[in-house]
Every structure is written in structure tokens, then in C-alpha cells.
Amino acid sequence: xxxxxxxxxxxxxxxxxxxxxxxxxxxxxxxxxxxxxxxxxxxxxxxxxxxxxxxxxxxxxxxxxxxxxxxxxxxxxxxxxxxxxxxxxxxxxxxxxxxxxxxxxxxxxxxxxxxxxxxxxxxxxxxxxxxxxxxxxxxxxxxxxxxxxxxxxxxxxxxxxxxxxxxxxxxxxxxxxxxxxxxxxxxxxxxxxxxxxxxxxxxxxxxxxxxxxxxxxxxxxxxxxxxxxxxxxxxxxxxxxxxxxxxxxxxxxxxxxxxxxxxxxxxxxxxxxxxxxxxxxxxxxxxxxxxxxxxxxxxxxxx
Amino acid sequence: xxxxxxxxxxxxxxxxxxxxxxxxxxxxxxxxxxxxxxxxxxxxxxxxxxxxxxxxxxxxxxxxxxxxxxxxxxxxxxxxxxxxxxxxxxxxxxxxxxxxxxxxxxxxxxxxxxxxxxxxxxxxxxxxxxxxxxxxxxxxxxxxxxxxxxxxxxxxxxxxxxxxxxxxxxxxxxxxxxxxxxxxxxxxxxxxxxxxxxxxxxxxxxxxxxxxxxxxxxxxxxxxxxxxxxxxxxxxxxxxxxxxxxxxxxxxxxxxxxxxxxxxxxxxxxxxxxxxxxxxxxxxxxxxxxxxxxxxxxxxxxxxx
Numbered sequence: 258x259x260x261x262x263x264x265x266x267x268x269x270x271x272x273x274x275x276x277x278x279x280x281x282x283x284x285x286x287x288x289x290x291x292x293x294x295x296x297x298x299x300x301x302x303x304x305x306x307x308x309x310x311x312x313x314x315x316x317x318x319x320x321x322x323x324x325x326x327x328x329x330x331x332x333x334x335x336x337x338x339x340x341x342x343x344x345x346x347x348x349x350x351x352x353x354x355x356x357x358x359x360x361x362x363x364x365x366x367x368x369x370x371x372x373x374x375x376x377x378x379x380x381x382x383x384x385x386x387x388x389x390x391x392x393x394x395x396x397x398x399x400x401x402x403x404x405x406x407x408x409x410x411x412x413x414x415x416x417x418x419x420x421x422x423x424x425x426x427x428x429x430x431x432x433x434x435x436x437x438x439x440x441x442x443x444x445x446x447x448x449x450x451x452x453x454x455x456x457x458x459x460x461x462x463x464x465x466x467x468x469x470x471x472x473x474x475x476x477x478x479x480x481x482x483x484x485x486x487x488x489x490x491x492x493x494x495x496x497x498x499x500x501x502x503x504x505x506x507x508x509x510x511x512x513x514x515x516x517x518x519x520x521x522x523x524x525x526x527x528x529x530x531x532x533x534x535x536x537x538x539x540x541x542x543x544x545x546x547x548x549x550x551x552x553x554x555x556x557x558x559x560x
Numbered sequence: 561x562x563x564x565x566x567x568x569x570x571x572x573x574x575x576x577x578x579x580x581x582x583x584x585x586x587x588x589x590x591x592x593x594x595x596x597x598x599x600x601x602x603x604x605x606x607x608x609x610x611x612x613x614x615x616x617x618x619x620x621x622x623x624x625x626x627x628x629x630x631x632x633x634x635x636x637x638x639x640x641x642x643x644x645x646x647x648x649x650x651x652x653x654x655x656x657x658x659x660x661x662x663x664x665x666x667x668x669x670x671x672x673x674x675x676x677x678x679x680x681x682x683x684x685x686x687x688x689x690x691x692x693x694x695x696x697x698x699x700x701x702x703x704x705x706x707x708x709x710x711x712x713x714x715x716x717x718x719x720x721x722x723x724x725x726x727x728x729x730x731x732x733x734x735x736x737x738x739x740x741x742x743x744x745x746x747x748x749x750x751x752x753x754x755x756x757x758x759x760x761x762x763x764x765x766x767x768x769x770x771x772x773x774x775x776x777x778x779x780x781x782x783x784x785x786x787x788x789x790x791x792x793x794x795x796x797x798x799x800x801x802x803x804x805x806x807x808x809x810x811x812x813x814x815x816x817x818x819x820x821x822x823x824x825x826x827x828x829x830x831x832x833x834x835x836x837x838x839x840x841x842x843x844x845x846x847x848x849x850x851x852x853x854x855x856x857x858x859x860x861x862x863x864x865x
Contacts, residue, residue, distance in 0.1 A: 263677045269752035270670045274682065277667025280722045284702070285689040291698020305701060350594060356587045368851055369595040372602065375843050375850060377781035379799040383806055383836050384601045387608075387621050393829070395604070398620035431598060435855055459580045492784060496803075515696055520788070525697050532695040540691055 292536070294529035308526075315530035324514065325531075332510040335494075336486045338418055339425045344478060346426050347433030351471075352463050354434065355441050367438070370431030378496030381424060385497050389420070414507040417498070421508065424497065425490075433478060440474035441467055473554055480550050484543040487535050489513060511535045605840070609633070609833035616829045632830025642801065642835065648713070649797040649839075653779040656717040660775045664722050665768055668730035669756050673742075683731075690724045703789055715789035716797065720778055726771045733767040734760065770853045777850070780843070798839045805832045 264271050290305055295315055297308040319325050350370065357363045373381075388395045389410040397407040410416060448466050457465065489510025498508045500517070511531060518528035604621050609632055611625035619626065636642050671679050671686070699719070709715040737760060745755045761768065783799035790796060796804070843850070 260678055267673075267676050267752065269754075270673055270676050273666040273753060273756060274670035274676075276663045277670075277686075277722055277727075278682065280663060280667075281685060281689065284699075284719055284721075285694050287706075288694035288698030288702045289692070291695050291701055294697055301705075304705070305698075350591070353587045353591050356584070357591060366591055366595045368847070370598045371851055371854070372844075372847065373598055375777060375781075375847070376840060377783065377799050379781075379783050379802040380605075380836050380840055383802055383832060384605060386806055387604065387833075388601075393616065393620045395621045427598065427601075430594075439855070458583070460583050492782075495787075496783065512696075519696060519700060525701075529695065529697040532693075532697060536693050536695060539693070543691060 291529060292533045294526050295533040297526060299525040299529075311526075315526045316534070319527060319530050319534070324509075327506065328509055328511055328514045328531075331507060332489045332512075333486060335418060335421060335489065335508075335510060336482070338422045339429075339490075340479065340482045340486075342422045342426050343429050344433060344475070344482065346430040347437060347478075348468075348475060350430055351434035351437035351441060352467060354438060355467065356459060356463065367431075367435065371435055372431070373428045374432040376428070378492045381428065381493070382496045382499075385420070385424060411501060412503040414504050417504055417507045421494065421497070425493065428493075436478065437471055437474060440471045444470050476550055476554050480546055483546045485539070486542055487511065487539040491516065602840075602844075605833055605836050609830065609837045611830070613827040613830050632827045632834040635827055636831055636834045636838070642838070644794055645796050645798050645801045646838070648716075648795055649780060649799070652713060652716045652797060653776055655713075656720060656779040657772060657776045659717065660721045660723075660779075661768065661772050664726050664771065664775075665730060665761070665764070666756065667722060668727045669734055669760060671727065672731045672734035673752070674739075675752075686724045686727055700788065710789055711792045711795060712789075713795065716782070716785045717779075719785060720775070720782070723775075723778075726774060730764070730767060730771060733764055737763055766853075766856065770856055773850055773853050777843070798835070802832075802835055802839060805835055 294305060294308070296310055296312060297305075298311045298314070299305075299308045303309075354363060354366060357366070386394075389397075391397060391407055391409050391411070394410070396410070400407060408416075410420070444467065448470075449462055452462050452466055489512040491510075491512040494508055494510055495513050495516065498504050498513075500521070512535075515528045515531040515535070518524045518531060603623070607623070608616060608621045608625060610628045610630060611622075612627040612629045613631070615625050615627045670676060671683050673679065676682075703709045703715060703719070707718075709718070741759055741763070742755055745759055750758070781799065783797070783803060786795075786797050786800045787803075790800065793800075793804070
């Protein structure tokens, strides 16, 4: 009742919202019915609704198999590396960039470190290939001039957590440091003036004033990243690694695993079970971290 | 504001005059090295796309190749493949961005308006999609089996039409616009749609511009949707062309479109590099504009009050 009255009263507003509402229903809520397939045996001719229920069979298959542990471990481990290295680098870069007093130089540097953020993963993938391919890659050429034998990067999984971390740092450190710099710009100059009178060095000002005052922003960034710790960066990992089997041991994350289950094996039910597992874990993680961070810092929370 | 470096310290610190000099030097060196590290791959791609294929084969990718030629570009633009892929990328980006900005900005305005009693419910409905994803499988079945969008341009446009994050960025911005503007227009007899298009939209232009660029970047750089739904290489966007060039060992056949091209010497690396350069090109050209609005947008969206 109330809804229809409201729609008649604010017809134009609802009309403005309508395309968005249709989008949400079609592209966000309708596909959620796909989660049901986690408990079904999907038959293409019967569709989502008609396929027979099989209880937890798909989950037993996934958790009983050899893949779930490495895939989960890779997802968490790689994301942890990305967060530590990426956010750490962003903090260091933004703090140091803030110490540069030549405005023009600061601006140039800021533009340059932000540039990688705008490049697609496919381009990054090619750059990585140009750097690492065994025969003509820049790194192997450099190793050769140092008298070192070439390393076959694309068949040596042990190097890839480090490689992916470097790629992630290269692409996102600039972006995150711009956010942090915005927070730093909001700090009142009076703090620094009184610190200078007390004889604080520039380094002390950085450590004792700037860093504590951007703590909330750092925590928000950390929380955003931690909330997605169960979600691998598909664009990056599939873009750079692709279906390169020798590397899967250290690079296969939940997202790439479920993608391959769907596309290469056409195993819809299994892929569904993996995705539902990921969604539920992701939801739990967001709620838990939100509560923890809220306890640590009153202002830092997402909802 | 922070130039009073020569004020003498009162406490503990023993080293006094010029005590910041080593730190300052470290700052400049570190920041400059990091910036160079960010820039280096771009330079390598750019300069080597003009290198002679034989030089790349001999020396690898170097900072300053020994001999140059534009043959790779000539070769790339000789056949129609790159043009059709370019056309797809431009079409998807332009159509997608226009539609996405329209849908998202209208939707966000309705949510920001306090008159709508069910606005909060719709807000929550939007927010919930950020918490629980719809999942790859359901999405795939929706696109392929229900909407029949396989091998269609729409498959690369529709799924990104709205983004909850940008919706909330815009809602926050609209809420900052004085409500009196709205009231005055209502008294003058304007309806909510008219108010939005004639009054709110022009005022909100800076943040709309930011969201527009975010969308444009997303459409231009995406390969995920094409990977999932496009099998017809004529409908590939540029990003997929790069992917095919890297993964396909037989790049030669892909470029020339037939097996009969064996007689010509194909600059394989050159063509890959040139493709990367024409893909990144528009972004680098628009970069000053992009950067300005992105920095502004980040400070609206990410630094929560």
C-alpha cells in the first residue's frame, strides 16, 4: 500500500531510479539464484530451477578434493602479500612525497606514479612477458650479461608470489598514495609549526604527526582490502598467468579456479559451490573485520 | 608553510644545523627512483615498438635500441584486424560510458532525495550487492542462456551499467547540494526529473565528470566480459587482441588473417609492442584530464567524513 502511494506521489523520482532498479534486479539479484546450483546437479536442458537437488555433494567433492586447500591458501597468501607490500609502499611513498617541498616536482612525481593504475591488465601482462620471457626477456638478458644462466620464469612457480606482488605494487601503490596524500593535505599546519618550535626534525614530524593523523584513512584502506581477502584479483592473475599450468601451484586463486571449472570443464555445479563458499567467507570476513577495526578506531568503519 | 628549518632545537637532538639535509636527500632519491620504476615499462614498450625487429631479436628489449623503424606500425595498420578491434573498443567505451553515466547519475539522484520514502530500502538493496556477490555461474547463465547475449556488443556493455560504489559517491555529492535549489524549483512548478536535468546535473558536473572517466577507463581496459562472452574475433576489443597476440604462438596467422602470408617477414615483437602502444595511447593522451578528475574523485569517495 505505502509503496504504491509513494510511487504515485514521487512518480518522477521513481522513474529516474527505474533503469537502475531494473539493472539491480536483472544483473545482481537474478544471478544470485545461480547460488542454488551449489546444491544441485546442473543439467543445461533443465536449467537452474529444474535441475535435481543433490544436497552437499558438490561441497563434499570440492572440500574432499586436492584443490580447495591450495586454492584458498593461494588466495589468502597472495592477498596478504599484496596488502602488506602495496599498502606499505603506498604509506612510505605518500609520506616521502609529502616531504618534497618543490610543488612542481611533487606534481610530476605524483602524475608518474599514478600512471600504472590506468593501464589494463592485458597491457601489464604483455609488459611482464617482455620482461620475463626466457629467450628475449629483459631480465634474462640482464642475467646473461652478469654471467648468470637464464631462468625459465614461466615454468618456475616458486618465483610467482614475489612477481605478482611486485606487479601489484607497481600498479596500485600510486593510486593508494594519492588517497593518502589527500588525507595528509587535510592535516592542519599548526601541528607542524609547534613541532618545529619544539625542535622536531622533519623525520620526527613525519613519524609523530603525519603518520598518526592519517591512521584512520590507512585503516579504511586496510579494511577495504581485508574485506576482499577471499576474492582473488581475477583480472590480474588470469591476465598475467592465464592457463599456464606449471604456475598454478602458487598462483591459482579461488576466482581463477572457479572460472576454469566453469569455462574449461563446464562444471557449473562445482564452480557454483566454490563461488558460494567464497561469497559466504567474504561476507563473514567483512562483518568480523568491520567490528574489529571499529573497536580499534572509532572513525574507521565501512558501515 | 614549513620552511622554518633553521629554528634551533630545544630538546635532545644534538645534531642541529642541516640535520634534515641527509633525510631530504634520501627523500628525493627514493621518490625519484620509485617514479622511474613506474615509468620504465612504458618507455620500454614505446621505444621498442619503433625498434627494428632484428635488433630486438639480437639485443632484447633495451632502453635505447640501436636501430629504428616504423615497420611494425605499417604492418599493423595494413590489415583490417586492428581497425575492427579498435572500432569495437571505441563503440563499447562510448556507448557504455554514456549509458552507464545516465543510469547511475539518475539512480543516485533518486536515492539522495529525501522525499522518496522507500529510498532507504533501495539504498540497502544497492549496498547488499556489494556484500554478497551474484556469483560467476549465475551471471554466466543469465547472460548466455536467459539474455542470449553471447557474441554481442551488449554483452560487453550491460553488466557494467551501474556500480554501487559510484552510486554512493554520487549520492554523497548530491546531498551536499543545498536543498533550497530543489524547493525553489518545485515552487516554480518543475517536476523532479526537470529539476534533476536542468538544475542538479549542471551543479554536479565535476563529480559526474569523475564518474564518467572511471566508467570510460573500466570499459576501455576490460577484457573479462569479452573473455567470457565473445568468441567471434571480429567482435574482440583491443584488450583481447593483445591477449591473442601474446598467447597465440601463431601471431602471424592472426594478424594477416590467413595461412598464405608465409612469404612476408612478420615483425612479431614489433606488432605486439605496437598494439600495446595503440591501446595505451588514448589513455596517455587523455592522461592530464584523467588524472585531474581522478584525484578529485578519490578525495570525494575514499576519504570518508
